[in-house]
Amino acid sequence: MRLPLKPFQLHHSGVTTLRRLSLVAHSSPPLPDPSSPISKTLSLLQSSDPSTWPSNPSLRSLLSSLTPPAVLKVTRQLPNYQDALHFFNHLKASSDLSDSIPLAFQAVLEHAMRENPGSPGKLYELFQLSKDQSTPLSVNAATLLIKCFAQAQMLDEMILVFDAIDEELIHTDVVNLVIAGLLKWGRLDDALKLLDEMFERDSCYPPNSNTVGILFSSILNRNWSGRSVTDEEIHNLVSRFGEHGVSPEPYWLTQIIMRFCRKGECDKAWTLLHEGMNLGSDVEVASCNALLTGLGQHRDFARINLLMKEMKEKGIKPDVVTYGIMIKNLCNFRRLDEALEVLEKMRDGELGVEPDVFIYNTLIDGLCKVGRQEEGLKLIERMRFDSKCEPNTITYNCLIDGFCKAGEIEKGRELFEQMSNEGVKSNVITLNVLLNGMCKHGRVSSAMEFFGSMRGKGVKGNGVTYTILISAFCNANNIDKAMKLFDEMQKNGCSRDAVVYYSLISGLNQAGRMDDATFIVSKMKEAGFGLDIVCYNMLISGFCRKNKLDKAYEMLKDMEKAGMKPDRVTYNTLLSYFCRSGNFTQAHRVMKKMIDDGLTPTVVTYGALIQAYCSNDNINAAMKIFRDMNSSSRVRPNTVIYNMLIDSLCKNDEVEVALSLMDDMKDKGVRPNTTTYNALFKGLQQRNWFEKVLEFMDQMTEQACNPDYVTMEILTEWLSAVGETEKLRKFVQGYQVSASIA
Known part of the structure; x- marks a missing residue:
């Protein structure tokens, strides 16, 4: 394997590991017999000068007898190393001892590692020496060398060592070491190239x-x-490993399946598990559980x-986690009765697993979520x-949440007291569930x-706690209390999130406190959060309600700087403002800009214009918008638009046109309401x-459209004046009234 080399550079990482390797590499063997050739050779070597070794016949004789x-x-x-x-x-100088040279060099490396544990450079010098001397x-x-260079991040040097090994001597474990070194430092592509060699059909070092x-x-x-x-x-x-009869261990197979399922690749996970099953691999229940979850x-x-059927056939016994996954899936999709059937089978011993x-x-959480x-x-x-299972904090939290969402706050409080009496510790989730309810x-x-009482018991609120309370006070229009809680939140060490x-900001906007809202926006940006399109639209709407168009435009510019384009809500807000102001020219410009930006006007867009024209007694312009809406757009007028037009037409004594709109509503399937009538x-x-x-009174009766006090005020005055109070009584009781006229 030839990889491009970088200029030689010593790396000082992995020094501790090198020191450990040096200790492992050399361990002193038991002392040999003093009369053995090994002892005699050692004694002779240590008692004479190295310069005399070539001419010493006794040493030559001893060495020739050594394997x-x-x-x-x-x-x-x-x-020592020297x-x-x-x-x-x-x-090296003795030609008849060449077979012993590789092992002697190995021992030299071991000496160098022991004496220089933090210096991989010495090992590289020795390696270069071996290359120079063949x-x-x-x-x-x-x-x-491979282990030491890998630990020291000397990957190119590690590859040089690997390439220097005689191909006949290379085996799978050596290649595994090289791959491990490359992967340790992130060189995946190089590792995969070497893995390709292992995958070759006639490879001498196949993967294991x-x-x-x-x-x-x-x-x-x-x-x-x-x-x-x-x-x-x-x-x-995984497939290529499988072709060589090797599959991931159960733990790694489970991790891979979980990864695929998290990314929505359940088909790949399914194929992978079944490839393992078909190869006869040791597929464990954990891998099946991971796929069942996905x-x-x-x-x-x-x-x-x-x-589940295949697990039974393959002898893979479901465990409590398997049935837990099955029950959770059934609960998530509101199949509670089926989930309860599984529980009954577990309790009866039919499945061989006790519920935990x-x-x-x-199950309790699932039942509470559907109101049971x-x-x-x-x-x-x-x-x-x-x-024999004791309920825990999660058990009670699920029940308290269920009762609180159903409006049974007192029952939630009772369960909280029961929880405390039984010694089950409450937590911040318990607090938040009750507060939210x-x-x-x-x-x-x-x-x-x-x-306050929970804080006295040591349960401090978190960001969710304060968000619940701040939202509640904003909805109750108690903005001062909400602001106080907002400040308290930071003092108590609770991080403020975007929510x-x-x-x-929403509460301040509803209360019309736009200066305070702008201040909170600045604080939000300082905290590193950005506004979304909903928040921008809310602020633009608030400034328009306060007739601060310049501030609304500032928000619009800020939104565009943040990379967001105005949406239909933005345009409708601005258009409604100009309509209320009677600035129809600018309103039409906004509508044109909206269309130019590729946004189709909505029923709200047309409704704002029609309402504005009706309010300005310009019924002809309102009817023109209505006709344009019918002819050139795909937006169907709704009951609100018909009501505005019918009311304006009747006020202008154009009752015939109003009646024609009633027919138009019927043709288009738009249902009139009490306001229409x-x-x-x-x-x-x-x-x-x-x-x-x-x-039309009969129509109201047929359509079960109930009269309100306005209806009764109109009809009582009129029908009483013409002596038809009986018809009014029948109308109120839901009977037909037009069969006969006195």
């Missing part, structure tokens, strides 16, 4: 289970520093049932007596009292068209 492993032992037991190096050079590397020597573990432990690690690895690459790698999130109940507190909590909190409450007793049902004062800023009754009263009034 290569014995030479390794002799070199290792020399007292003596070992002298001995190695002596062996000294072949033993596999063990190469392994030592260690290869799989090294690869996936790196690329699936959260601290992975290399380039991102795609799901497709991971899937292909399938549940995508409502793939067909494959959930199929996988997680399963009960999942009373059933959830009964499960507490069953979990205690049938399954109280605030949503208008009990803000009680919420503040409860908050609490939005809540306060009230406007028409006023117009008909002016004309004294009594028969028409009775006709």
Whole structure:
């Protein structure tokens, strides 16, 4: 494997590891027999000068009797690196000892590691010496160098060592070391090139289970520093390993399946698991659980049932987690009765697994979310007596939340007291659930009292707590209290998130305190949060209501600087402002700009213009907008628009046109409401068209459109004046009134 080399540079990282390796590399063997050739050789070497070794016949004789492993032992037991190096050079000069040279060089490396544990540069010098002298590397020597260079981040030098090994000596474990070194420092592509060589059909070093573990432990690690690895690459790698009869260990298989499912790649996860099953790999229940979770999130109940069946066929026994996942999926999709059936089978021993507190909590939470909190409450007793499970904080939090959302705040408080009496510790979630319930049902004062009592017990609020209270006081138009809580939040060390800023800005905007809203916006930006389009629109609307168009335009410019374009709400807000101001020229310009920006006007857009023209007694212009709306846009007029036009037409004594609009409503399937009929009754009263009034009274009855006090005021005055109070009585009782006229 030839990789481009960088200029040689010593790296000082991994010094501690090198020191450890040096200690491991050399361990003193038991002392040999003094009469053995090894002892005699050592004694002779240490008692004579290295310069005399070539001419010493006794040494030559002893060395010729030593095997290569014995030479390794002799070199290792020399007292220091320099003596070992002298001995190695002596062996190099003896042509009849060439077989022992690789092992002697290995011992020299071990001496160098022991004496210079923090200096990989010395090892590199020795490696260069071996290359210059054409000294072949033993596999063990190469392994030592590869480990040391990998730890010191000398990756190019590590590759040089790997390339220097005789191809016949390379085996899978050596290649695994090189791949591990490359992956450790993020050089994924180089590692994959080497892996390709392992995948070759006639490779002398095919991948093994260690290869799989090294690869996936790196690329699936959260601290992975290399380039991102795609799901497709991971899937292909697993498949290629499978072709060599190797599959990821159960832990890594589970991690890969979880990754695929989180990204919505359940098909890949399904294929991967089944490839492992078909290869006869050790597929564990955890991997199946990971896939079941993903399938549940995508409502793939067909494959959930199929996988459960296959698990049974393959002898993979579902555990409590498996059934917990199944119950959670059923609860998430409101199939509570089926979830309860699974629980019954678990309790009866039919499934061989006892339900745990997680399963009960999942069911209780599911029941509470669909308004069946009373059933959830009964499960507490069953979990205690049938399954010997004690309810915990989560159990009570689910129940309290269910009752509070149903408006049963007192029942929530009772459960809170029961929780305390049983020694189940409450937490900030308990606090927030109760506060939210109280605030949503208008009990803000009680919420503040409860908050104070909980703080007295040591349960401090968090950002969510303050957001609930601030929103509640804003909705109650108690902005001063909301601002006080906002300041208190920071003093108590609760970080302010974007939600609490939005809540306060919304409250200030509703209260018309736009200067305060602008101040909070500046604080929000200082905290590093940006406004979204909803918040900008809210502020623009607030400034328009206060007739501060210049401030509204400032917000518009700020929004565009932040990279956001005005949407329909923005344009409708500005258009409504100009309509209310009677500036129809500018209103039409806004509408044109809206269309130019690719936004279709909405019923609100047309409604603002029509209402403005009607308010200015320009019914002809309003009708023109209405006709344009019908002919050139896909926006259908709604009841509100018809009501504005009918009311304005009747006030201008154009009752015939108003009646034609009633026919138009019927043709277009737009249902009139009480306001529609009230406007028409006023117009008909002016004309004294009594028969028409009775006709429309019958329509109201047929359409179950109930009269209001305005209807009754109009009809009582008119029908009483003409002596038809009986018809009014029948109309109120829901009977037809136009059958006969006195």
